Amino acid sequence: MPRRDETGDATRVVRAGHPETEPGEPFLPGPVFAAPFHSRGDPADSPYVYTRYGNPTWERYERALGELEDAEVVLFASGMAAVAAVLFTVLEPGEAAVLPSDCYLGVRALAEQQLARRGVEVSLVATAAMDASAVSEGTGLLWLESPSNPGLDVCDIAALAQTGHARVVAVDNTFATPLGQRPLDLGADLSVTSATKHLSGHADVMMGYVATRDPGLAQSLSDWRRTAGSIPGPFEAWLAHRSLATLELRLSRGCENAAAIAELLVARDDVRGVRYPGLASDPAHELAIRQMSRFGTIVSFDLGSRERADAFLAAAELITEATSFGGVHTSAERRARWGQDEVPDGFIRLSAGCEDPADLLADIERALAAPG
Secondary structure, eight states, rough: OOOOSSOOOHHHHTTTTTTOOOOOOOOOOOOOOOOOOOOSSSSSGOOSSSSTTTOOOHHHHHHHHHHHHTTTEEEEESHHHHHHHHHHOOTTOOEEEEEETTTTTHHHHIIIIIIIGGGGEEEOOOOGGOOOOSSTTTTEEEESSSOOOOOOOOOHHHHHHHHEEEEEEEOOOOOTTTTTTOOTTTTEEEEETTTHHHTTTTOOOOOEEEEEEEEHHHHHHHHHHHHHHHOOOHHHHHHHHHHHHHHHHHHHHHHHHHHHHHHHHHHHHTTTEEEEETTTTTHHHHHHHHHHHSSSSEEEEEEESSSHHHHHHHHSSOEEEESSSSSOOEEEEEEGGGGOOOOOEEEEEEESSOOOOHHHHHHHHHHSSOOO
């Protein structure tokens, strides 16, 4: 197999984690369903003893993701399970954690509700304002999310990692994926991704992972998973691994569609606050082009009122109204309905899927004309 730097993204995802070819064997073996495995004597002498300790199906997917990240990967039952593993293993009582005030609402809720009672001081700073001054010496964890969810602000990952103020720097890379941004190459210690989104890509799997090049951090995360029981199911891991082969194709079409949608929206005077890092006019563009190789599938914009946003979503025929993103179907939601993000009532987060670009743009133009 050629080295990573000799192959393109499409080749890497198609081959990642697949075993060597054997006559009469499948390309990708099916899921292994087992709680206990046959084992005699010392458990250390057996590769598999109990699925909470390890399972060949999700270990194969971990190896595939590790090839993409050039790192060790620890797989979890969901993106939030991966987040919890980081927050609860990295931080010590008395330390401080700095998180974006505009990051994914689930991460903020977990940090604010659970870390303080464990003796950890939590500070929230907006992504656009995140710089060295926001992180004091002795910070245990600096959590970054770039681009941010849902506002699409970008922070300078390399500069923040190089300050040395935080003992551990973690980056939520869900929007960008390892094909669009490589936080570990930029100096981060941990790259956290909800594989529920682009990695699996079909809105039918819950999964998350943490990638790291620090063996000690990887071991701590694995120990947490085994003890806490936040393991992925083998069938879900197999589905996610099977879907990985089309990640580059899906991501390329989704990014192409997102860029076209952003260009359409920014040219209209009845749409406000269009954000997409790939737009030359976007405030995050110059930084994004330095640290991202793809600008993602997410576009955010404001239709001015709840009524117009609801009318747009109701009128669109090729946009599925749903809270997730990163799938083959274009989806969107009025994000203010959750009441936990500081966004206008008419704010839309749209995830571009793999539909025909011309069809998608025509549908969006029709939906924007709906009375509301």
